[in-house]
């Protein structure tokens with residue numbers, strides 16, 4: 223049976239690879255992106271998220287079998303908070319009734335290895351308190367203080383914590399909806415392309431994200447891992463962060479932290 227699969231950020235990188243993969247299996251993908259998707263929406267603001275959720279539910283006739291959230295930005299600034307965090311959490315929450323209406327619904331959110339790095343605790347706490355105005359206040363302060371680089375890891379750390387909390391909250395595990403995170407290392411997509419223009423930046427990245435198994439990822443490498451967690455074959459895995467990172471997380475955190 224074809225499944226109704228929602229992919230945000232479907233127009234590029236990991237989202238585009240996933241869209242191709244799901245479609246090759248006969249699934250019906252409803253892509254959400256700024257432009258060119260089945261649903262065009264700006265997930266950086268509440269109105270865009272609500273419009274996207276309504277348009278998706280309508281296209282899916284109220285039954286969504288899987289949601290995979292890939293829309294994101296790594297530009298150091300407040301959009302990391304509004305798109306990466308709230309653009310995911312609000313959309314997924316709004317789609318809960320359509321997921322609960324499916325027989326074997328699944329949610330996968332794309333995190334990042336960077337979620338293990340140093341974060342702005344105030345931004346993370348405000349995100350987890352579902353207070354976007356406060357999160358933006360703290361994010362603006364981080365930018366003003368020259369700490370804008372902390373915002374991307376903060377958005378991804380908060381996202382992983384939200385997913386773990388949500389997975390076991392009422393309305394999710396009890397409704398048969400696994401929620402997991404796939405956290406990639408460095409993936410060769412338009413988002414990361416800028417990192418490799420300058421050899422010095424590349425050296426810094428290679429130290430910050432060591433990937434002894436296989437080096438940098440192609441978007442399809444991430445898509446295959448997502449596919450399993452989003453599939454009916456995933457019966458009992460929920461609240462987990464799966465690092466698809468060539469060994470970066472194990473290298474950086476060491477064997478005792480899992």
Ligand code: NAI
Nearest residue numbers: 231234235236256264265266293294334408409411413414
């Ligand atoms: P990408 O830049 O190729 O694709 C991101 C997509 O998100 C684009 O299609 C873009 O239009 C969409 N998007 C951005 N802002 C949006 C908004 N306001 N509303 C709706 N859609 C919006 O990036 P990539 O690499 O495929 O990234 C996908 C996810 O993977 C992101 O969440 C990113 O943080 C994460 N990731 C990427 C890594 C990498 O090295 N490329 C590493 C770890 C995580």
